Amino acid sequence: MPLPDWQQTLRALDVGVVVQARDLSIVYANPKATEMLGIAAAEMTSRTTDDARWDVIEATGDPVAPDEHPGPRALRSGEPVRGVILGVRRDDRPERAWIQVSAIPERSDNGVVERVVITLSDVSDAHREYREQDAVYKSVFRSMSEGLVLHAPDGSIRAANAAAERVLGLTVDQMSGRAATDPRWQLVTTDGVAADATVIPSEIARRTGQPAGETILGVSRASGALAWVAVRADPMFDPGDVALRGIVATFTDITAERETTLALEASRAQIQRVLDAVPGVVYQFLRPTEGPDRMPFLAGRIREVLGVDPQVAAANPMLLPTLLGQSEQAALFANIDAYVAKQEIFDHVLSVTLPDRGLRWLRVHGIPERTDEGVLYTGVILDVTEEHRMAEALRRRQRREAMGDMAAGIAHNFNNMLAVILPNVEMARDDASPETRASLSDAARAASSAADLVRRMLALGRAEPTAADASVDLAAITREAVHMCRQTFDRGITIVDDIALPVAFVRSSASELQQVVLNLCLNARDAMLGGDRCRLFVRLEADGADAVSLTVRDSGHGMSRDTLQRLGEPFFSTKGPGRGTGLGLASAFHSIADAGGTWRVESTLGDGTAFFVRLPLVAPQTNESSASSPSQYVFPDGVVLLIDDEPMVRTAVSRQLTRGGVRVEVAESAEVALDWLREVRTEPVLAVILDLSMPGLSGAQALPQIRSSLPRVPVIVLSGHVSDAQELVGAAMVLQKPISGRELLDALQSVIG
Structure with missing residues (x-):
């Protein structure tokens, strides 16, 4: 019996057609449908959707429940179900057929769904190609060394690869649903500021629809450690569509590089602090095997030491030699030649006239090192102007002290001569006629002026006692x-x-x-x-x-x-x-x-x-000189012991004292005087006049022994050179030679009382 026209049409279609009744039974299947499903038409019409022989899975591999097949869903909802991809196990083939299924419900005149027309299209080849591409994609996705994260259009994470899990220390499940702005990431910029949506690449791409260039961000790992990543992001669109499908964010772990960079920056900062602390210019000077000398490095207190702008010095590292005079420059390079030849530590002091700073003294110190290019000196240039001036001042002071010592020695001998001249001139003047007295007075004044010159010479030798206030x-x-x-x-x-x-x-x-x-x-x-x-x-x-x-x-x-x-x-x-x-x-x-x-x-x-x-300025004082004559002095009974090694001095001083009414016992040395003091005496000793500088036992050495023998007798020290009166413990008075008769008698009357 010939088939109806509609069946003839369905038989000729290259699309499988299955009609399913309300009771889920299959009432019709065209040849294409039975071919795709691998089931004869008679057997198919004997099955229902919930037949246990169906083995249907989704594209994800999950099994499809009988009531979730497209036909039952369309019968149940009354709405079409379109484009569902299902894998169907066929009896005649080892692999599944992948079929794209659509179910269209048909209604009666009263609106009741009577049946469902199901169309089937074989997409096995396309699905196989998709799976192969998907496998490649997933393999690449998993094996990428860069972290890769897929963001949904709302910014939340929906997928991530293994590298992303490794870098961030989180699983995909732990990351899923988080947005890049989630505070748990604790994102920071390289400046240490919390990162917001304006600097996060995935958020920039989501907001603008444009690719976001590389940005370095710090992200908190699950362990709490900070990881540094270089992030880029690209938006995803379907061809010809303007709707955003998602964002692909890729990032590289640069934690090690970042830490190295930070360490390098810290090292540079530390080196800069060291350079700032060095009171000079740090340099490197290369004497190459071939070619001219050069300074590869020049830093530090360039302006302070060399008096030039650091930028000028950077543009011309060999600036220092140009600041020198011709002779200093020649001496510098001659020293460089000598030190380089021996490869010894370089040390040279040079003078240089700097703009606005005048003459300065610079010390150039360097340590040699043999390199492939030649001999490299690393060292420092120091401003030693103050040290140079101090050294010069010290040398001048030492010369002054040496000259002063020589002057003091000369003054001591000169004083001994004046100590003879002045008393004799005074005594001669006192006994001279009026005509001669004026000349002798001039001689006495000349001797006094000479004595004043000697005192100044002694002052140069640090030997003058402190003058009394006047x-x-x-x-x-x-x-x-x-x-x-x-x-x-x-x-x-x-x-x-x-x-x-x-x-x-x-x-x-x-x-x-x-x-x-x-x-x-x-x-x-x-x-x-x-x-x-x-x-x-x-x-x-x-x-x-x-x-x-x-x-x-x-x-x-x-x-x-x-x-x-x-x-x-x-x-x-x-x-x-x-x-x-x-x-x-x-x-x-x-x-x-x-x-x-x-x-x-x-x-x-x-x-x-x-x-x-x-x-x-000081208040004026009236210095009343004694007008007493030698005959006006009154001393108690007793003797004054005079100790001096110079015969003429003993004679002159003894005459002065005798003219003043003093009985004098003389001794030519301290040893003789001490022997005399040990003898039995019937007359008291009123005072001792002791010369300080004598051969053998000096006056300073004899003074304690004299004080031990005569504890109540005053001792007047008389010398042409008193080095330090503070050391003459026990002396009642210290007098500087030469001394006039009146001054000596005044001193005696003062200490005897």
Whole structure:
């Protein structure tokens, strides 16, 4: 019997068609359907959906329950079910057929679903290709060294690969559902600031629909440790569609690199702190096997030490040699050649004139190292200007002390001669006729002036005892000194004085202050010799309420820096032979210091010199000299023991004492004196006059023994050179040779009482 037209049409279709009744029985299946399912038409129409022989799975591999087949679902819901991919086990083949199934319900006139028309399309080849591609995709997805995370359109994570699990320390299940903005990630930027949606690449891609470039973020692992990742993100769209399907975020674990970078930055910061702490310039100097010398490295306190901008030094690392004079540059490279040849530690001190800083002294120190390129020196350049100046000052002080010691030795011998001359001149003057007395008085004054010069020489040798407080009028002394200069200086020198103060009492002696003023004026005169329009200016004015200022200025040749540094050094003089001893200014500066004053000098070559002396004012004192004559002294009965190794000194001092009414016992040494003290005596000893410097047993050594033998007898120490009066414990008085008869008798009367 011929088939109806609709069945003929269905038989010819390349699509399987199955009609399922309301009771789930299959009432029709065309040949294509039976072919795809591998079941004969008779057998198929004998089955229902819940037949146990069906073996149907979803694309995921999960089994499909009978009531979840597309037909029952369409019958139950009355709605079409379209495009469901199912895997069906066929009896004649070992592998499943993959079929795309759609179920369309048909209704009667009253709207009741009568049957379902199910269409079947064989997609086995397409599904096989998809599975193969999916397998490749999953393999690549799993094996990627980069972390990969798939975000849903709402930003939540829906998939992640093994690398992502390893980097983040979380499983896919633990990550699923989290958004990149979830606070549990504790995302931070490289600045340590919490990262928000504006800097997170997946959020940027989700918001803009554009790829987000690499960003470095810190993320908290499950262990709590911080991981650093370089993240990129790309949005996903279907072809021709504008709806966002998701975001692919990839990231690389750069924790090790980041930690290395941070360690390097910390190391650089530490090196910079070290460089900042080094009080100099750190450098590297390369003497290559071939080619010119160069400095690969120059850093540190470049501006402070070299006086140039660090950027200028960076552009020209070989800048230092260009700052040197020709001779210094030659000496530097000669030393470099010598040290490089031996590959020894380099150490060289050079002078350099820097802009706005003047003359500076630099010490260049370096350690050698043999490299493939040549000899490399690494070292430091230090500014040793202050150390150089201190060393120079120390050397000058040592020279001054040595000269002072020599001066003190000369002064000691000279004093012994004066100690003979002065008493004899005084005694001769007292017995001389009026005509002769004036000449002898001049001789006595000359001897006193010589004694004053000796005291200044002793002061240079640190041997002068502290002078007693006295006051003298500097204004009167300055006027007298200016008057003497006008009488004796060359008429070509114009002397201008401005002595505004009527009186100005300072603590010193008249002879010392006179020497100070005259020395300054004489040095000014000598500085103007041979010059034109010579002018000497002397000013004395108040310096505040408690001090006075003396200025002596000339229009002479001026002084160099080296001369200024040695000014005041004993025996240093710029004058020719026979024209100066170098003691004038040295003694003048010492007198100023003794008076509690200060001094300074301003001088420029070709532009003259100015000395400024500042002295504190004191209340005026009246020094009443004794007018007693030798016959007016009264001493108790007894004898004065005089101990001195110089015969002429013993004779002169003994005569002075005898003329003053004193009985004298002399001893030429301390040993003789001690023997005499041990003898039995019937007359008392009133005092002992002891010379300090004697051969054999010195006065300092004999003093304790004398005090032991005569505990109640005063001892007067008399010497041409007292090194330290503080050490003469037990001495009632210390007197400096030479001494006048009146001063010696006054001292005796004072200690005997």
